[in-house]
Amino acid sequence: MAFSVPYLGHGVGLRTTHFPRVLDGTARVDWFEAVSENFMIDGGRPLAVLERARASCPVVLHGVSLSLGSTDPLSKRYLHALRALVDHVAPAWVSDHLCWGSVGGRYAHDLLPLPYTQEALEYVVRRVETVQDRLGRQILIENVSSYLTFAHSAMPEWEFLAAVAERADCGILLDVNNVYVSAVNHGFDAERYVLAMPTDRVGQIHLAGHSDRGTYLLDTHDGHVVPAVWDLYRLAVRRCGRVSTLIEWDDRIPEWRVLCAEAERARTVEAQILEEAYAATA
Amino acid sequence: MLPLRELQARFLRSIATTPEHGFDPALLELVEGRGRFGSTERLGVYAEMYLARLLDVLCDDFPRVAAVVGGDRFTALAGAYLERHPSTDPSVRWVGTNFADFLAERGPVNEHPFLADLARLEWTRLAVFDAADAVPLRLEALRAIPPSKWPRLTFHPVPALRVLRCAWPVHELWAADDPKAAARTVRPVATVLRVWREAFTVYQAPVDTVEDVALRQLLAGAPFGVTCDRLEALLPPPAVAQEAGALILRWVEDQILASPLAPNRRGRGQ
Numbered sequence: 001m002a003f004s005v006p007y008l009g010h011g012v013g014l015r016t017t018h019f020p021r022v023l024d025g026t027a028r029v030d031w032f033e034a035v036s037e038n039f040m041i042d043g044g045r046p047l048a049v050l051e052r053a054r055a056s057c058p059v060v061l062h063g064v065s066l067s068l069g070s071t072d073p074l075s076k077r078y079l080h081a082l083r084a085l086v087d088h089v090a091p092a093w094v095s096d097h098l099c100w101g102s103v104g105g106r107y108a109h110d111l112l113p114l115p116y117t118q119e120a121l122e123y124v125v126r127r128v129e130t131v132q133d134r135l136g137r138q139i140l141i142e143n144v145s146s147y148l149t150f151a152h153s154a155m156p157e158w159e160f161l162a163a164v165a166e167r168a169d170c171g172i173l174l175d176v177n178n179v180y181v182s183a184v185n186h187g188f189d190a191e192r193y194v195l196a197m198p199t200d201r202v203g204q205i206h207l208a209g210h211s212d213r214g215t216y217l218l219d220t221h222d223g224h225v226v227p228a229v230w231d232l233y234r235l236a237v238r239r240c241g242r243v244s245t246l247i248e249w250d251d252r253i254p255e256w257r258v259l260c261a262e263a264e265r266a267r268t269v270e271a272q273i274l275e276e277a278y279a280a281t282a
Numbered sequence: 283m284l285p286l287r288e289l290q291a292r293f294l295r296s297i298a299t300t301p302e303h304g305f306d307p308a309l310l311e312l313v314e315g316r317g318r319f320g321s322t323e324r325l326g327v328y329a330e331m332y333l334a335r336l337l338d339v340l341c342d343d344f345p346r347v348a349a350v351v352g353g354d355r356f357t358a359l360a361g362a363y364l365e366r367h368p369s370t371d372p373s374v375r376w377v378g379t380n381f382a383d384f385l386a387e388r389g390p391v392n393e394h395p396f397l398a399d400l401a402r403l404e405w406t407r408l409a410v411f412d413a414a415d416a417v418p419l420r421l422e423a424l425r426a427i428p429p430s431k432w433p434r435l436t437f438h439p440v441p442a443l444r445v446l447r448c449a450w451p452v453h454e455l456w457a458a459d460d461p462k463a464a465a466r467t468v469r470p471v472a473t474v475l476r477v478w479r480e481a482f483t484v485y486q487a488p489v490d491t492v493e494d495v496a497l498r499q500l501l502a503g504a505p506f507g508v509t510c511d512r513l514e515a516l517l518p519p520p521a522v523a524q525e526a527g528a529l530i531l532r533w534v535e536d537q538i539l540a541s542p543l544a545p546n547r548r549g550r551g552q
Contacts, residue, residue, distance in 0.1 A: 042414035065372035148324035
């Protein structure tokens with residue numbers, strides 16, 4: 001089956017810092033990405049903000065707790081809540097992460113790394129299929145930043161991600177910053193990762209800042225996108241063409257104009273690469 | 283090589299509990315290390331993030347408790363709480379579900395016997411903050427009801443209303459500019475708090491015995507006439523109707539009565 005999502009342009013995350021702007025209508029942006037779990041509530045200000053955002057532009061739902069790689073059964077309650085939110089918001093698409101976060105009914109509330117084995121692949125594919133059945137739509141799965149790898153992994157992460165997308169017939173949310181962070185932490189070639197992505201399945205790109213902790217990079221989402229990640233984004237656009245791109249800025253969130261300027265920079269980078277590609281073929 | 287489930291169980295146990303003798307050796311054997319960033323340091327990143335993330339959540343959810351006990355003590359309390367009550371819900375929204383009960387079971391912390399009540403107030407405020415929306419009853423709708431129908435009239439509370447019974451006046455601590463200083467002088471006083479939301483703002487206020495009785499009737503779905511009957515035990519008969527009417531007007535003003543004619547905005551009940 002083919003995978004397809006609309007092109008939305010360049011968006012930002014829907015975060016509490018800028019809720020007042022969303023409510024007064026001055027938060028103008030191509031689209032918003034909302035963290036699903038933050039809105040799995042009955043009412044109040046967050047839902048009002050989400051509804052206001054949705055009335056002004058497209059919204060996508062991005063989850064952190066599906067725990068697609070967990071060996072626990074999928075939480076029926078969570079899936080029910082997600083389905084209700086999807087029905088209410090009508091997002092352009094729904095995404096979550098290629099990781100696990102719970103076992104034995106206990107949640108770490110973190111995006112924990114998987115061993116890239118055949119066993120894990122079978123688990124993840126089956127769970128993505130189940131989620132897609134329950135939601136009645138294809139989802140996108142995102143590569144996470146990681147700080148460790150397992151010696152018994154049978155394939156690199158990019159092969160695992162591509163295999164899940166192909167077998168489960170889902171999309172890919174390519175987090176370029178996460179590719180870079182993991183590449184530095186594990187010593188692999190970030191460009192090789194991007195070039196290995198099945199272009200017809202990449203439906204969204206994430207850009208974000210990270211922190212250098214000396215012996216490793218930490219995915220902190222608390223600053224500007226660094227030059228090396230912009231370079232990797234250029235490669236991703238060259239490879240995949242126009243892909244909806246989002247700036248993730250979750251900590252030390254700057255004022256609205258700074259956040260929007262980062263999204264505008266992504267728009268400019270994308271336009272430059274596409275112009276170059278057009279000129280080369282003209 | 284460990285089966286995936288076994289690996290995940292050992293991984294979560296390693297990062298969620300304070301290792302007395304280092305991380306699980308069987309797990310460490312599977313983790314690839316490189317140079318100065320070895321397998322222990324790599325697993326350590328996850329252990330550090332686990333506590334930091336959940337500590338942040340508890341600090342956000344219980345800011346006054348954190349202010350009263352202080353940073354280091356709160357970190358220790360949060361760590362002990364998370365070991366005793368690990369998160370069992372996909373959403374971090376519910377990490378603090380058992381925190382007030384944990385504090386109550388644990389007993390006084392730093393000579394602060396009111397902490398469990400203060401935590402309960404902060405948790406209740408969160409419940410009210412994201413409770414289901416409702417269209418509040420308006421004064422005009424009330425005025426349109428003929429007096430003969432009042433005794434059998436049943437009012438409906440909005441979902442964003444809670445009544446909290448405390449042994450301490452924790453609303454005073456909550457409102458204090460310096461909760462830590464206020465904690466030194468607070469004395470136990472049985473206190474009933476009404477916690478509610480108007481638009482997006484959460485409020486709390488102590489209620490007297492009359493309002494407490496009336497709120498019990500409201501939450502039990504009793505008709506207005508029954509509420510008045512209950513108030514007769516507290517007030518002289520001529521004052522009952524006047525006091526009950528005044529309460530209803532106050533509740534309408536505070537938007538804690540729902541309009542029976544308008545359904546929940548989103549049609550998704552609690």
